Amino acid sequence: MNILIEKLPDNDKQRKWIAIAITVLISMLLTLVGIYLIGEYGVALFIFTPFFMGACPIILYGLKRHVSRKEAWKMGFLALLIFTVGLLFFAIEGLICIAMAAPLGILFTWLGSLIGFSIVKKGTKRSSVIVLIFLAFIPTTAFIEKDFEPELNSVVTSIEIEADLSTVWRNVVEFPQLEAPKEFIFRTGIAYPINAKIEGSGVGAIRYCNFTTGSFVEPITVWNKNLLLKFDVLEQPAPMKEISFWDIDAPHLHDYFVSKKGQFKLTQLSNGNTLLEGTTWYYHHIKPAIYWKGWSEYIIHQIHLRVLAHIKKNAENDQVLLRR
Incomplete structure (x- = not known):
């Protein structure tokens, strides 16, 4: 030197x-x-x-x-x-x-x-x-x-919905196409949900939460009707589509951010409304963990909010129709 x-x-x-x-x-x-x-x-x-x-x-x-x-x-x-x-x-x-x-x-x-x-x-x-x-x-x-084991983290987001448990539940299990996102984060290439479909009913049913980059394949592990829907994540798409001059397929787009399982929990409130909580358990292989955890949790919260707001809108519209 x-x-x-x-x-x-x-x-x-x-x-x-x-x-x-x-x-x-x-x-x-x-x-x-x-x-x-x-x-x-x-x-x-x-x-x-x-x-x-x-x-x-x-x-x-x-x-x-x-x-x-x-x-x-x-x-x-x-x-x-x-x-x-x-x-x-x-x-x-x-x-x-x-x-x-x-x-x-x-x-x-x-x-x-x-x-x-x-x-x-x-x-x-x-x-x-x-x-x-x-x-x-x-x-x-x-x-x-490279040999450090990642920590499993959870992100919880909640929203209050002016509808009863059964109405919210129907919109949780599967929901129609979401509107185009207004949030800036989803205009940068970060994957976001567009709809959800389910095949079957009860434990063992397969739920497909479809994102812009592909589908989350979610086998149902807990089906407590009107109260708790819990699922594992069997397959997941890339977390983003990179902005670049070229078609980038960087290694970190595969198995570096891993969603392990999730759930929707419904709670009846004293005013007759429903508290809906969405939870995602995840880990990532990117370090320093304390820095990237902040980014991961921010993005997951934004995804949760997008889904929960959509469920809220549909459930409240359904509730109005039921009351007529």
Whole structure:
């Protein structure tokens, strides 16, 4: 690594661009190894890789040179920008996933640039060793975190409906076509429900909740009429359709977000209305879990709200007709 640094040109502009190019190339290779060889979307990808992109170019460029903190973070963010364009251009990722990961990427690129600046400012002779440690740390972390078992999480959303239990129940079991979504999140490619059908009745019946990307196949496990409908998820479609110039089929669209089971619970209220609760149990293989859990739960809540509002509208309309 010292030989590489010493062979960089003395011209400031050329040295900067070559340092950035080397950083982006290494980061892209590490990303491909992590995603396609190791099969891991985790801390190595979303934290350590942007950290490396912030630190590496300034270390390559700035050793034995005067560099400002502003120059350091500018080089780091330029490397991140070129890297992001590369992900889009080579159909590795789509715009939505990149936007979701952007806060992590920006934060840790900035932190990496500060560390890189600190190393250069001290003029340590071991800077090349530090870069090599960064390089080794990324795939090593991906290998380690690959074996971590994901945690099963639940998301509960509820709505009050001005209709009795039996009327709500009929609209829970299956419901007609939903209106086109008005929520921005569903206009970005995130899959959303369009209708639900059921084959059979009672435990063992198969419910199909149809989304824009395919169908959830849901064998009924509990059929407590007018009170509780519970089901497993046997099959599920891709969670989104990526926005891209190309047709992207990224690995994270398959088995990285997994819905395990769900239920609808109906409760009669004292005012005669019905409280309807929808629950989804899920896990994901994407880390850091605390960050991606926030995105997952927000999206699941939006899906729940879309379905529950549709059931509410249909049940209340049915109740009005029954009262006539």
